[in-house]
Amino acid sequence: MSADTNNRSAPSGAALPEAYWQSAFTESWGVLSRHTIGRIGMILLGLFALMALASFIPPLIDPIYNPMSGVDPIISYTSGPSWRHWLGTDFIGRDIFSQLLAGARIAFMVGISAAFMSIFLGTAIGMLAGYSGRWGDTLLMRLADMIMVMPTLLVLLVMAALFGQLNIWTIVLLIALFRWPGVARVIRSQTLTLKHRPFIESARIAGASHLRILVRHILPNVLPLALLYMSFRVTSAIIIEAALAFLGFGDPGTVSWGMMLQWVWKTGHMFQAPYWLLPPGICISLLTLAFYMLGRAMEEVLDPRMRREDPEE
């Protein structure tokens, strides 16, 4: 797929002038912002980021808008949208709109931190495996294979059943721990091709240590690929967290979209309160879609061969 990511940067390796990075960034940004799918993705992401930021506001207006513990003093049942509650209330009179905002915050938190952790792990392990070669490579990659075949959601469900309810950060950590092998494989193959490039050879001859070669010369060349994978990992982390919460194994102390869906389902309002069922469902789909679109666009930025408007192709 995008094995040629380094086309642009390969000739000069790591020690590049500031101006190169700047121009590379402007060029990439140009491609990204001209890309329709990428643009839609970014607009959607921006909206959700706004929602996540806005989630701090409602509880400040009135404690009844606290997504977890605030209830309307008058409404003690589920009610449709009104001026007081823009999306209505849930079955005990909590405001659905403020729950939705808080859910955006949790989704971002879970998605980005889990993706970041798994990318960090995957990149480190992938580079190490690719660079060390021989049995170090074999060992790490077999480990990756073993973890890759484990069904993440199932393992998480079993863990939740064994240890009682999981804290949201434990969930994030577990998702990260189960989702790095895919990244590690791609980064490893990229490292393998880089390893034999002349600029690495010359760095080695010049006396650079292994650590220096890895960090200064290989890392900058695999990073774009890692970032691309990050946007896909965000998607899967959000979906796993939502599924977990929907099945009743989410962190009970947080209001996530999956949790909202679980409440609407378990209290028997599934087919009666569309104003309660639809918003979290739509939000999960749109946010994951946004990250996916951004990933697709980034893929084209990083791999010039995929750019359709390119006259040479």
Add this chain to the structure above:
Amino acid sequence: MKLNRKYLPPAFFNGSQPYRWAVLLCLLAWAVTAGACRQPSVEGILRIGLPEEPRTLNVWLASDAASRTVLRQIYQPLYEDDPETLEPVPWLAAALPVYDAARLTYTITLRPAHWSDGTPLTSSDVAFTARMIQEFKIPMLSSRWKQVERIETPDAATVVVHLKRPLATFLSRTLEAAIVPAHQWEPIAQAARESAKPLAYLLNYNMKDPVGSGPFLFKQWRRGDYLYLQRNPHYFATGQTIADRKMGPYIEGLLFKVYGTTDVAMLALRQGDIDMFWQGIQPGYVAILNKNPHIKVFDSQKSALYYMGMNTRRPPFSDVHLRRAVALMIDKGFLVDRLLQGRGTQLFSIIPPGNRQWHNPDVPRYGEGLKYRERLRRAYELLLSAGYSWEMPPFGSQGDIQSAKGLRRPDGTPMGKVIILTPPADYDPARAISGTMIQEWLQALGIPAMARPMEFSALIDQIKNRRDFDAFILGYGRLSIDPDYLGSFFESSGDKTRGLNTSGYRNETFDRLAEESQCAMDPVIRHQMIMEMQRIIMEDVPYVPLYVPNMIEAAYTARFDGWVPMLDGIGNRWSINMVRPTSGRHD
């Protein structure tokens, strides 16, 4: 299915498209109709939805609700509770038992009755059932028969039970256990005796064709599909009048179908695919069910207890003042109005008010009807006078509410984190959210409480076996009418691994009362004792009773009606005996 080339005309394989399609269509039609015909015809048959597949037809193993629901239609007890007075009325027995205080005996006369295979039901069956339960120490039942010394059967219709000591619960608990046929179980019991582990042999015995004395007999069970019971022609009560009701059954059979999710079951009910769903439903469904003119929603009181238990064995809840303050802070009105949508009752004593005969309303009713500010003030003053101190108390100098911080116990140690264990939200949203709400209320008082939902079996293990917890929210869904559970929940002897006294409550006065009330044969004296026991418990509050939800059930009445609502809902023996086809029109 694999088509055999030999039996098909050659045209099927070469060319002739229409012919091939016609054959395939015929096969398809046959498959569909054959599939539909597998279930018994529904005329006169009551179709009941179950929330899960029954686990077994072995009456000794049946601890799950679905198996018990099915087996209750097959095996019958000697006495059954009257739907209105809740007093025991003779069922298989002909009259109430005669108690001889001098000889410590109960004499029971049986009605003429037959098992579903036609053999007569006699006193030896009763004696056999009791002996079997005692001999094999069958879980959940053996404790009820522990005080029985021996049983005599002077004739086929008379049973004389000799007790070791007077037992107040003998009629309401022991004699309401189901009777099994000796002629079916004796060979199995014999084989069990000869095996290495008799009880395990008995419990694991795969009973395929249970013989009973109930209104229905077992006919067919397709796992994952349906379970069919047919009307028992030998049923003793048909045509008789028990508790002023002329017994049926007025239906030809019972068809149990399993619905994994309530949503699907509700859809089936609204479309008339089932006539009743044998499971309490969430209040959220009521609005949509009420839109269907054929559906009747029954809202019955429950003999149940939902409570927060506290660990009195260790600090911080070893202090009764703290327990009372916690009880004051919990807004039961909120829990009932919001979480139960008003379909429930606030609980102030361990025995629920639905059990009119035994409930004691005259106990300390913590925080009843108080506003938030008032309950916070009272709890604060209570803790203050007990020696608790705050870095920042819940009330400021002007009496304004502020977020309390740095609570210290009377001995000066800071109040550590207090964890409230609850079942997970998918098991019971009401209990899980109660935990979160109680957490908020306790935090307002400065108690660093945290609700933690936990998978159900892990939760039970933590509370009953490891006994390592601060507080928990649980419930007893079906309490017996007889209040002897009150003693078992709190007597010191129950404070052991797997014991029922989960909060580790110890009180000698209570122990003595519990012991005496079991032997008190005078109903008036026993009543006084039970009232006093409830008062003691609510003084010391090892459990804070929270609420009892109503039993909300729904039935589709276009085909059948006549359900008998009683305590714990319409899913009872009386309903099954009284439900009859709606006259005239069918759908």
